[in-house]
Amino acid sequence: MSKLNVLIGGEYSGTIRDAFLALGHNAMSCDFSPTSVPGPHYQGDWADVENDGWDLAIFHRTCTFMANSGAKHIYLNMSKNGGLNEDRWLKMGRDAWAFWHHMQTCPVKFAAWENPVMLGYAQLMIGKPDQTVQPWWFGTDENGPDNVKKATCWWTMGGLPKLRRTGTLDGSTAREEVFKMAPTSDPEERRMARSKFTPGHAAAIARQWGDFVMAQKELVTNPTPKMNLHPVLVTNARPSGGDRHGE
16 A cells, blocks of 8 residues: 655644554654554644655644634623723734645645634635534444544545544434633643644544545656557448448
């Protein structure tokens, strides 16, 4: 089996990275934080490595100022009556522009960007996602890590197909633990816990997008032979009974 070289930007958990590794691909995660699970990882800016010849890249961009869940923080005192929080508004616009610009300039042909449901203002700058999925789509165990509610949006490039459901759950028992997560003494620790990816979702990405990109590479390596469309001259041919030439 041919292997893909896959970059997972903005991942410290190694969840998607390890899903690709399990299928025999070469995969590396990248984040400013060290990886929490041993494996190929670059600690730093993905801009340092995204030009290194990847077949597929998946990016988790910072969502703090763009997420719809933080809409109340756009306003002073978390109320429209308080007026706009200009600092927060500017940061939202900055991050939305950076997101859009990265999609326009990404050097990897097949790429995808993940974020939660966005503020309408941010989405106006970036564009609507190609797909929104739920982790429980990819789960089979009601008590497992995939059976949670967390709308996840994907923007894709290169013709990556929409992810297909692989699980057996219907969402009726999905937990809302991401939204109900209690505050912690360390906001960064809470942010990282809320952003952790689920294994079933990661496995679906590795299998479905991995297979798609491999198929595209195969078409480039072994293109379909062109048909010979030159006419063939047949001598001493007689008209068949169905041809009424000369009558």
